[in-house]
Amino acid sequence: MVPTSYYIILSAALFAIGVLGVLIRRNALVVFMSVELMLNAANLVLVAFARERLSIDGQVLVFFVITVAAAEVAVGLALLVAIFRTKHTTDVDEVSTLRG
Amino acid sequence: MDFVLFFITAAVALIGAIAMLVARNAVHSALFLLLNFAAIAVLFLLLQSPFLFAIQFTVYAGAIMVLFLFVVMLLGAERVEDTPDRIPWQRPLAFVLGVALVAVAVAGVLRGVWEEPPGGEAAAAFGDPAQLGALLFTDYLLPFQVTGIILLIAVVGVAVLNQRGRAAPAARRTPTGE
Numbered sequence: 001m002v003p004t005s006y007y008i009i010l011s012a013a014l015f016a017i018g019v020l021g022v023l024i025r026r027n028a029l030v031v032f033m034s035v036e037l038m039l040n041a042a043n044l045v046l047v048a049f050a051r052e053r054l055s056i057d058g059q060v061l062v063f064f065v066i067t068v069a070a071a072e073v074a075v076g077l078a079l080l081v082a083i084f085r086t087k088h089t090t091d092v093d094e095v096s097t098l099r100g
Numbered sequence: 101m102d103f104v105l106f107f108i109t110a111a112v113a114l115i116g117a118i119a120m121l122v123a124r125n126a127v128h129s130a131l132f133l134l135l136n137f138a139a140i141a142v143l144f145l146l147l148q149s150p151f152l153f154a155i156q157f158t159v160y161a162g163a164i165m166v167l168f169l170f171v172v173m174l175l176g177a178e179r180v181e182d183t184p185d186r187i188p189w190q191r192p193l194a195f196v197l198g199v200a201l202v203a204v205a206v207a208g209v210l211r212g213v214w215e216e217p218p219g220g221e222a223a224a225a226f227g228d229p230a231q232l233g234a235l236l237f238t239d240y241l242l243p244f245q246v247t248g249i250i251l252l253i254a255v256v257g258v259a260v261l262n263q264r265g266r267a268a269p270a271a272r273r274t275p276t277g278e
Binding site for chain 1: 120121171202206243
């Protein structure tokens, strides 16, 4: 059985890559993908601890995270499409005003 | 056997994530992220959660990534970062902060006391989807219902955000200089 600490380190690395993606990339779609990556890193550590503690509650939490992530992606992508319709770009540097 | 599978899958997950970060084309980014999601699904299976393995594949790797690919191709937004960066010092700073984040996490893990995850009969029976379903409809019934409402609001929100025809009142007001 693989120790839980290995999963935590892997998850930390994936989360840091997600943070880097949000900080470095300027394509709003890739920034959004990086946010998904961070959510997945958190999910992984939740499932790892659920196994460590033999408590299924962690898995229920991951189920909810995945559901909310699905709703978040739908709304977020709709927002991006709406922004693209007025600004004709998905570069986050170009979309720096609150006006539509 | 477990270790071999873990290290191969972890390597695939890390390669997928890093490739997503550095790929210049957003379509490639999405496909590398798909690889990463698949690797994480396999890790879920290693951690005895077959239900989440299935959910990860169908919802994340299936529905969410198809939505991403569809929007990337719809907007034609594969390459938009041709212009020079407006904040050039941000990139090295981001690397330093990212490495610091991993270092803090690893330091925290190393300080902890880790025992072998429990084995035995209780561990063998762990992770049955029936357990998860029973908990979902007893202890977590209220959050479960709230999730349904969240999904409904998301559907309505998407429909409202992308409606055409009836122009927003704010847009009509601007030409008069109001």
